[in-house]
Amino acid sequence: MRDLEFVGNGGSSGIKLKKMSFIPITINEYVKKHIEINPSENEKDLRDRLNNALSDYQKGIKCNCGNDIWVIGSASIGNNCFSCITGESQPNQDFEIGSAIRKEVNLESTKNIDEYKEDSQINGFYDDDGSQINMDLISKPSLCASCIKNDNPNEELFCNMTRYDQKNDDEFKCYAYININGEE
Numbered sequence: 001m002r003d004l005e006f007v008g009n010g011g012s013s014g015i016k017l018k019k020m021s022f023i024p025i026t027i028n029e030y031v032k033k034h035i036e037i038n039p040s041e042n043e044k045d046l047r048d049r050l051n052n053a054l055s056d057y058q059k060g061i062k063c064n065c066g067n068d069i070w071v072i073g074s075a076s077i078g079n080n081c082f083s084c085i086t087g088e089s090q091p092n093q094d095f096e097i098g099s100a101i102r103k104e105v106n107l108e109s110t111k112n113i114d115e116y117k118e119d120s121q122i123n124g125f126y127d128d129d130g131s132q133i134n135m136d137l138i139s140k141p142s143l144c145a146s147c148i149k150n151d152n153p154n155e156e157l158f159c160n161m162t163r164y165d166q167k168n169d170d171e172f173k174c175y176a177y178i179n180i181n182g183e184e
């Protein structure tokens, strides 16, 4: 991970409020402040990442925990909400791009990705980027209908992973396949 220092004091108020209280700032103002603190930062690169994160926010892209993303933090480390990036429940003198300041925040669900991974056996699983994979979008190959493991909840995670790995392949192959009649 890159070295970075966010503009603002961080810190927690210790009070859980439903409303996030950021200090609004424009991209231009923020870039100026950020470069002052991190002089090695490439200005154009930073600006591009801020614009990308802002447009992701506007498209409704959420943090893994379901909260709206924090544009300023996301520009440096990828799309995540304030709580997941800083570990703080509330911003305190932290900046956010003015047009992204109204956030939907669900304080009940500020689990981090590691906790999500632990219950992945129940809830699904995540790709290498930490994004949850929606298994509903992956169709069940016809081969599975004659497999003894079909609809066995203990096998489902492994079956799903096999299906996911081959989601773009023309022909589905499964080395765990066992014919329902016990034949190879």
Ligand SMILES: [Zn+2]
Binding pocket: 063, 064, 065, 066, 067, 080, 081, 082, 083, 084, 085, 110
């Ligand atoms: Zn989050």
